[in-house]
Amino acid sequence: MLLDPAAVRSATPGVTVALGVGVIATLVGTVVPVVGGPVPAVVIGALVGWLARRRRSVAGGAGDLGTLQPGVKFASSRVLQAAVVLLGAQLSIGEVLRIGGETLPVMLTTLVVCLAAAWGIGRLLRVSGALRTLIGVGTGICGASAIAAVTPVIGAVSADVAYAMSTIFLCNIAAVFVFPLLGHALGLGQHAFGVFAGTAVNDTSSVVATATVYGRQATDTAVVVKLVRTLMIIPIVVGLAGLEARRTARDQATADDGAVRAGGVRVLRLVPWFLIGFLVVVLLRTVGVLPAATAPAFATAATFLITVALAAIGVSTDFGALRRAGFRPMLLGVALWVLVAATSLGAQAAFGLL
Template identity: 40%
Template sequence: MIKKIAPGFIFVLLLALFSTWLGSLVPIVGGPVFGILIGVLINNLLRKPAYTQAGIQFSSKKVLQWSIIALGCGLSLTEVWRTGSESFLLMLISLISAFIAAYGVGRLLNIPLKMQTLIGAGTGICGGSAIAAVSPIVEADEIEIAYSISTIFLFNIVAVLTFPAIGHWLGMSDAAFGLLAGTAINDTSSVVAAGYIYSDAAGAYATIVKLTRTTMIIPICFALAIIVGIKKSRQASEEQTGTFRVTKVFPWFIIWFLAASFLNTAGLFSDQMLRYLDIIAKFMIVMALTAIGLSADFRKMMKSGVKPILLGLIVWFVVSGVSLIVLALTGKL
């Protein structure tokens, strides 16, 4: 088994190291996006060697789940509770708005349900990490994952470039802008970038809000697992193919994500260990997304056209607009 996986795993590892280096040179893009772009280019222009397929598939599935668990090690549930009490209403409303817009507009645009879910989760929760967590539950393929992440990435860049200017134009306080950035911008790196462009105080608060928002992965994954399980059980019953067990789609890695968060909250990780775990988690995400890129067929992606990008734009506008309205109504704007 190891001999079968090793060539592809090493191939992905080397590409991920290169992508991480490029990401350090261009932080606004980041290693994960470079990874998926390089993977797509190699697979569609050069074609990956056949003997790397097993290792690539292993990286796109298992390494992806391990990266989510490692991210949990950096999450303090105490800090989440403190910040969540201040921002929970805004996060909940923006999350619900993201999924309503994704499913409603996605249906009008005739976009596949799985891609609607990925774009809704990516916009409403935390970009690539949410897409990574949700994709195995809804059984999304590499093309849907790659397209969804690329769509989310596009609006991350736009947000970093425009949000600070909008915040200053509206005369927002540091705390208000931190709330806006933490709930309306998808990827963590983009939240941090936009927040610190505005001010150091806004950047620090936006980061905490964003990490708190990440915990919404847990209930969303559980809810999707139940929905998928019920759907498959009905399908199995109608087709008389036997019973379907919800445990097959249950996101067990989310349990480990939560366990890792508990361990960190209990103070079992030193500051130095947390720094290492954060580096490892982020690198594993780069590896996983590189593998997904290496599995994506560009020609099939192009068949989806610009509709997913349009959906991402609309959902992003909805979440940003709803966040501003809630901030105004609660007197925090």
């Protein structure tokens, strides 16, 4: 646990590096506001991670992050999740319901298109069933979280998980750089870009980073859209559990029982704690416990935490693993990423949100 002294000592080196990179990136963003802090954090972090791996490899080590790994893992996940919770101070329940409700058709459209394309394109590329499922849910729902939730249900092997994670991560990093440029080129407003980022980018960290580069209103919208989209994990995992049970069970009765065990028991665990925390903070803002005047301070704190988390994500980038992921899974991931982005923009236009 985090409060365990041994765990704190283990995490300190990596967290310290992430904080240092986060501070430097924030200063860069202050000097060059158009760039912001998140993008430099990823770039500087990736350079630091590459140097750390190279140093350990030259010294005869395993070529990994060594003592930095626990803290980097903590900063890239828990710190980012804490930032999402803080972002709730800028929204009321009415705004959350309004944004979530009006963008639900776009979210469902992109999800259906992504899962169908993962099956079809994956088969054409001869990507294994488990791997194309992992890449499909990772792209369509919420990146690493969806992959982690689906893995035990479909019995995916560790190699497939590593391939899927590497593919999704590459698309996430590309989105942080490409999507804001695309948004400006298309003349997207803050709200439209927030919906675009929330539906077309994979992991929460990359959604927030991409939207933060574009603007505060875009970030607020993107966070709500992404968190509503994250809830799609629940029906997808339950559905996959049922399919898997029917595929492997000896008879229909066993299949039904297996579906309940594989799906139902995990349903509550599939709701991320930071989603609950985000909604609690939104409630506190709505009832006035958190005054509207505090929103800028929370936004500033959240942006810095996002920058630190992205610094850690940059440090954790393993370019060797990306190379080992292979051509076909990577091609599938990129194809789905492009397709989902195009579908998001098309669906917004069709539903009158652009």
